[in-house]
Amino acid sequence: MKTLDAKALRQLWFDFFTERGHKIIRSASLIPENDPTVLFTTAGMHPLVPYLLGEKHPEGNRLADVQKCVRTGDIDEVGDAGHCTFFEMLGNWSLGDYFKSEMIPWSYEFLTRKLGIDKDKLAVSVFAGDEDCPADTASAELWEKCGIPKENIFFLPKSNNWWGPAGITGPCGPDTEMFIDTGKPKCSEHCSPACDCGKYLEIWNDVFMEFNKNADGKYEPLKQKNVDTGMGLERTLCILQGKKSVYETDLFAPVIAKISSLCGKSYGEDENITKAMRIVADHVRTSVFMIGDEKGVVCSNVDQGYILRRLLRRAIRYSKTLELPPHSLVSIADAVLEIYDGVYPELNENADKIRDEIAREEERFEHTLQGGIKEFEKLRTYLVGDTISGKAAFKLYDTYGFPIEMTVELAAENGLKVNVEDFEKAFKEHQEKSHQGAEQKFKGGLADNTEKTARLHTATHLMHKALKEVLHDENANQKGSNITEERLRFDFTFPRPLTPEEIRAVEDKVNEAIQADVEIVCEEMTVDEARKRGAVGLFASKYGEKVKVYTMGKYSMEICGGPHAKRTGELGKFKIIKEQSSSAGVRRIKAILEE
Numbered sequence: 001m002k003t004l005d006a007k008a009l010r011q012l013w014f015d016f017f018t019e020r021g022h023k024i025i026r027s028a029s030l031i032p033e034n035d036p037t038v039l040f041t042t043a044g045m046h047p048l049v050p051y052l053l054g055e056k057h058p059e060g061n062r063l064a065d066v067q068k069c070v071r072t073g074d075i076d077e078v079g080d081a082g083h084c085t086f087f088e089m090l091g092n093w094s095l096g097d098y099f100k101s102e103m104i105p106w107s108y109e110f111l112t113r114k115l116g117i118d119k120d121k122l123a124v125s126v127f128a129g130d131e132d133c134p135a136d137t138a139s140a141e142l143w144e145k146c147g148i149p150k151e152n153i154f155f156l157p158k159s160n161n162w163w164g165p166a167g168i169t170g171p172c173g174p175d176t177e178m179f180i181d182t183g184k185p186k187c188s189e190h191c192s193p194a195c196d197c198g199k200y201l202e203i204w205n206d207v208f209m210e211f212n213k214n215a216d217g218k219y220e221p222l223k224q225k226n227v228d229t230g231m232g233l234e235r236t237l238c239i240l241q242g243k244k245s246v247y248e249t250d251l252f253a254p255v256i257a258k259i260s261s262l263c264g265k266s267y268g269e270d271e272n273i274t275k276a277m278r279i280v281a282d283h284v285r286t287s288v289f290m291i292g293d294e295k296g297v298v299c300s301n302v303d304q305g306y307i308l309r310r311l312l313r314r315a316i317r318y319s320k321t322l323e324l325p326p327h328s329l330v331s332i333a334d335a336v337l338e339i340y341d342g343v344y345p346e347l348n349e350n351a352d353k354i355r356d357e358i359a360r361e362e363e364r365f366e367h368t369l370q371g372g373i374k375e376f377e378k379l380r381t382y383l384v385g386d387t388i389s390g391k392a393a394f395k396l397y398d399t400y401g402f403p404i405e406m407t408v409e410l411a412a413e414n415g416l417k418v419n420v421e422d423f424e425k426a427f428k429e430h431q432e433k434s435h436q437g438a439e440q441k442f443k444g445g446l447a448d449n450t451e452k453t454a455r456l457h458t459a460t461h462l463m464h465k466a467l468k469e470v471l472h473d474e475n476a477n478q479k480g481s482n483i484t485e486e487r488l489r490f491d492f493t494f495p496r497p498l499t500p501e502e503i504r505a506v507e508d509k510v511n512e513a514i515q516a517d518v519e520i521v522c523e524e525m526t527v528d529e530a531r532k533r534g535a536v537g538l539f540a541s542k543y544g545e546k547v548k549v550y551t552m553g554k555y556s557m558e559i560c561g562g563p564h565a566k567r568t569g570e571l572g573k574f575k576i577i578k579e580q581s582s583s584a585g586v587r588r589i590k591a592i593l594e595e
Helices: 006-018 048-052 101-116 138-145 232-241 254-264 271-292 303-321 329-339 345-349 352-380 390-400 404-413 422-443 451-470 500-516 526-533
Strands: 063-068 086-095 122-128 153-156 170-181 201-214 220-230 479-483 488-493 518-524 547-554 558-561 574-581 586-594
Touching: 006 063, 006 086, 006 101, 006 232, 048 063, 048 086, 048 220, 048 345, 063 271, 086 232, 086 271, 101 138, 101 170, 101 201, 101 220, 122 138, 138 153, 170 220, 201 232, 220 500, 232 404, 254 271, 254 329, 254 479, 254 586, 271 303, 271 329, 271 345, 271 352, 303 329, 303 500, 329 352, 345 352, 352 390, 352 404, 390 404, 390 422, 404 422, 422 547, 451 479, 451 500, 451 547, 451 558, 451 574, 500 574, 518 526
Parallel strands: 122 153
Antiparallel strands: 063 086, 086 220, 122 170, 170 201, 201 220, 479 488, 488 586, 518 547, 547 558, 574 586
16 A cells, blocks of 8 residues: 655646646635535535536546535534545546446556555445435446456445435446455354444445436436546545544644644643544644635624634634633644645635634633623623533533633632533534534535526626625625525625615616517637626636636636526526624625515
């Protein structure tokens, strides 16, 4: 097995797929564009959904990249050997081009020849089949032909080897997953890669989108069959470098070393110290990428800003347990920036913003903690008995960011106890409500590219141009977009609220474009050509060298990859229903299209 660092592994990936006719595309933003289903880009395929659904990609039908991703469903699990909130996903795609007979041999070649993994240490899983779709025997036969013995090929159900659809309907299909056999004994006679016993470590996943699930729940063959693969960079490095934890790889080791030098404690000397160092390292790294993104996030009490604040405050809390000096997170962020120097240019471009936002949040949280201490003193003064209720402890946590450990510590110093059991119940109820709220809020699907969403997406282009004209500000630029079938939500940079007159003027300009009923023309060109022609393209770098430019007469010319209407006249009547602040220097508009 070859020992590679992160830069070498990324380059090996790019070289391998370039040799096989793939165009390398830049990582998309961490903030999904026009997708109401998630707050962050969670996988490499996420930004490519329109092309997986049949739209033509300007760079062709063979693509590869390393995509920045954030998953926040298990923040509380971070601190163990493997969980990370931010990670990089190595990916390659075939958009209606090659399929299983090419991808499986390539996967085998990359794993055995390029990464140097012994074929006898490889195990794979394939779809076992059910009443909906047949077993994926084609993949199993290809693996066997490559050299994987039959006993190392496992047929597993949909819960293990099936992807999608992303929404209720849409593209889906079987996947084949690749695992390293660690050599541990089997946990039982039925031990397989489906077990959590630690014998098998997943390293790569090839998804074969060959079916379409329709509204009746039936699976039909897809006209455009796609391949979508994903290999987690951090986990793969951990395997190649023979480390027990991702936090010991070259992507984390310098950050851990910085934390250790600041607090005078050693990683690995104590379980609690190790966990705290991992949490601080992970959360600061993720925060650096969120703030430094091309659609950079700042701390707030909603959406992405809330997640950023939660991560930074959790990092601050654990930095206190490590007895790090005040305002250490900025120094730790600098260690992160150094690791990714030359890999993600946007981080260096936004380095000052990253440092400033982290420093500001540290200051804010210090004030919040002081308020919490005052609240604790009030609580102690009026307490009847010697036990702080779980409800009161949860209020300190929810309102003032007090971790339960801090409340227990303060209580002990004052000869008091805390009903931790009731706190845990209140905390669990809070988590369940949050998850339910998130499911309700993001209940759509990645595949919800309907006529309604296409029209609303088209309206955002018209509104973007109208805002620049009405506000006489070319810097009134898009910061984010979120579209459901019911409404559009558009964030843009502007320092003050819009007046009622300005809102009406924007509506009038958009409706004028709709009434003109002009054709919406799509052309492919290079980024430079698009800029010369005056196209708006704030996020052009993510599309690679060639881009799609959508022109709507004199009303809009914008670089974009999303779904659009055919003519502006299809949109109906445009109406702004709300204009408000999103975060410092960013306004938010919600609008609808009436029939």
